[in-house]
Amino acid sequence: MPGLDPIRLSEIVYRGIARIRDGVEERRYYRFRGGRWYGGIATGDVVGCNLRCKFCWSWRYSFYMDKGFYQTPYQVYEKLTRIAFRRRYRYVRLSGGEPTISRRHLIQLLELLDNTRLIFILETNGILLGYDRGYAEELAGFRKIAVRVSFKGTTPEEFEKLTGAKKEFYQYQFKALENLIDAGLRPGEQVYPAVMLSFSPEENIRGFLDRLREIHPVLAEDIDPEYVILYKHVVRLLKMNKLKPRMAYTPDGIPEFMI
Numbered sequence: 001m002p003g004l005d006p007i008r009l010s011e012i013v014y015r016g017i018a019r020i021r022d023g024v025e026e027r028r029y030y031r032f033r034g035g036r037w038y039g040g041i042a043t044g045d046v047v048g049c050n051l052r053c054k055f056c057w058s059w060r061y062s063f064y065m066d067k068g069f070y071q072t073p074y075q076v077y078e079k080l081t082r083i084a085f086r087r088r089y090r091y092v093r094l095s096g097g098e099p100t101i102s103r104r105h106l107i108q109l110l111e112l113l114d115n116t117r118l119i120f121i122l123e124t125n126g127i128l129l130g131y132d133r134g135y136a137e138e139l140a141g142f143r144k145i146a147v148r149v150s151f152k153g154t155t156p157e158e159f160e161k162l163t164g165a166k167k168e169f170y171q172y173q174f175k176a177l178e179n180l181i182d183a184g185l186r187p188g189e190q191v192y193p194a195v196m197l198s199f200s201p202e203e204n205i206r207g208f209l210d211r212l213r214e215i216h217p218v219l220a221e222d223i224d225p226e227y228v229i230l231y232k233h234v235v236r237l238l239k240m241n242k243l244k245p246r247m248a249y250t251p252d253g254i255p256e257f258m259i
């Protein structure tokens, strides 16, 4: 899907994955689970995304709008807290697709979680937070939030090749960091970058780190690197898109260098 506009796609996806019932915004989810990431975290996996990454591990749900089941923010709150308290986790998150597409749903969930001891990690591609400063400010009003902005490549050209979105939208990922920091979230602690590095040559990575330093030096010190995990359904997607990672991991965690 070359030349995709992720802002426009967000609006289309929203109509498929969210609905209002009795004044409450419900969103489609496909799974709730516990897991070892972040030292233990309860996760709700949402349906739908505003990018079409050619390496997406959850593409069977993130590329669609009609899968899963609707949940109110309160139902999500109940499920996440039940998992977290049973397993003594400190963290909860939404993952799978793009959580920011259903804004009212996300904000209401955060309001509920703010009264617990749990920390909410917002895993996002950041496009909507870069596009809409007010959205970043609204999120920054919560005390127990950390925002992990996941960059799709290290240059606008990589971004376009990997996501199918027009390269000018890449800047919104950096803008998300700027907006969140300007709104008061602490860089490196409450807001930090992750980046897909499987397809990036060294010189592009250096340029990417320089760009982060321009926003705040701390951001470049501790990036969260992401590499493709070669699950069968991901390999299928990569092949379909004729995309070859320079480095990836097997599902058992063994690194594979392909170039």
Ligand code: SF4
Residues within 6 Å of the ligand: 049, 050, 051, 052, 053, 055, 056, 057, 058, 059, 062, 096, 097, 098, 125
């Ligand atoms: S932004 Fe994340 S969920 Fe969306 S398509 Fe890309 S990898 Fe998948």
